[in-house]
Amino acid sequence: MQCAYFDAGACRSCTLMGEPYEDQLATKDAECRRLLERHDGIEWLPPVASAESGFRTKAKMVVGGSVDAPTLGIMNRSGRGVDLRECGIISPGILNVFPALADFITQAAITPYDVPARRGELKHLIVTESSTGALMLRFVLRSQEPVARIRKHLPGLRQLVPRLQVVSVNIQPEHKAVLEGEREIVLTDAESLRIPLGSVELNLRAKSFVQTNTQIATALYAQVRGWVEERRPESVWDLYCGVGGFALNCAHAAGRVTGVELSEEAIVSASLSAQAAKLTNTRFVAGDATTFAERQSRHPDLVIVNPPRRGIGDRLAAWLERSSVPHVVYSSCNAVTLASDLDAMPSLRPVRARVLDMFPQSGHYETAVLLERA
The missing domain is CATH 2.40.50.1070 (OB fold (Dihydrolipoamide Acetyltransferase, E2P))
Structure with a gap:
């Protein structure tokens, strides 16, 4: 797409503005593959394209x-x-x-x-x-x-x-x-604003975070839900759960689901959505994701992590590495910190990965990775 503001120099926020969208998507996919190339045997799924304009909700x-x-x-x-x-x-x-x-x-x-x-x-x-x-x-x-x-x-x-x-x-x-x-x-x-997203309806309160590209967020939730459905885990933790998008979308594929998020406002939003959907197997806890994991005596069958750009960090990576968790799904908005975190968890092998273009016209994108314990 072309942008008169960009062409006039009034706004340069969209750093890839004017580049053919197919090239943008191919470059992002290639970059992510390069960052994770140390990990052999990854099945790379085709990247998911976004609408290139009018996508930001x-x-x-x-x-x-x-x-x-x-x-x-x-x-x-x-x-x-x-x-x-x-x-x-x-x-x-x-x-x-x-x-x-x-x-x-x-x-x-x-x-x-x-x-x-x-x-x-x-x-x-x-x-x-x-x-x-x-x-x-x-x-x-x-x-x-x-x-x-x-x-x-x-x-x-x-x-x-x-x-x-x-x-x-x-x-x-x-x-x-x-x-x-x-x-x-x-x-x-x-x-709260009701937002149908994936297989559930989210209840978004004012100070809660929601993905800014509904089309790609829906595809992301569907991808993660599919991986969870294949494994039918008895227990799932959704760490950095926000308003509960992953937890709520995966609830029907698991025995028990626990979402953990530092923002109390987001936890209120997630709990409202679970109540509205009559999900009795899903609970949400306000607190630090790493501290929560370290304090639990029993480990789940699958962990979903969706951290901010800084990644999950050394402590949570170390906990996952020494835990008995057999499967992890990592949703990342920063492939650089994703690569660093994967290097810190050598016992968890990435087996599938997919780039989803949450942020067209910029160099940013989302990556979903399925990890299995070696």
Whole structure:
């Protein structure tokens, strides 16, 4: 795809923009194979391609400009807003609401945060779209000062954009590169966005993480679910489970499933989804994944790990290496740390792997790997 913002030099976030998509996908697949080439005998499944535009179902927009002329997009090097409200990788369902959101900023007199001057209120708008078309909108503010005005004008916005299901305010008072703060104020009766994903429906609360490419997330869950179904484990741990995507999708293929995640908000989301699906064999625990594993006296038949970009780290890799766990599924968003972690677990042999292009137009991608104990 081509992007006018990229061509004009206004935004270079999509580092591969303009390259043929087939070449992007082939390069990612080749890179991942190279990083894991020390491991013989891997069955490489064909890479999973994404739509190359309109795939992003979560948009984090920096708000700049002024009350009368707000910008929604990114910040340039001088700390000023660059408007990207026609960004081609964002889903059309989100793009369609940007004009109404810009008008709402003006109507509710919410002053965009001026980074160089350290004054103003509205830092970000975060919009998430479900595959049903329903939306979650979050205002990230410096303080509570605009909240009363947001409440006052919100009914009009929801009448104009009836797909708005969940609206909240996040308070981030600090002047530093942190997207959101600890406090969340939900302004609607609904507190979670229902997102059908794979074989289940996730309940996403405001501060919970969900994959930003629904098409590829669905394929990822299906791939992992297939590997679990082949083995029919009695017990499964889903470490770094987030809102429970892997655990919930694999619940019918296992006797017992336990999801572990540090974020208590995500655990609430996952538990709500399990209750709604009437899954009696699935539980979720808030806590550190590594500490949880080290404290258990019995080991499961299969472990799923889906860590952040830094990987699972030395402690969890060491625990998995010395454990009796016969199968591990590793879902990675960083093939460099994936390779390092696999090297630290020589007793667990990667037997199947697949690249899934979660992030077209960039050098990032997801990799799913099935490991078996040698």
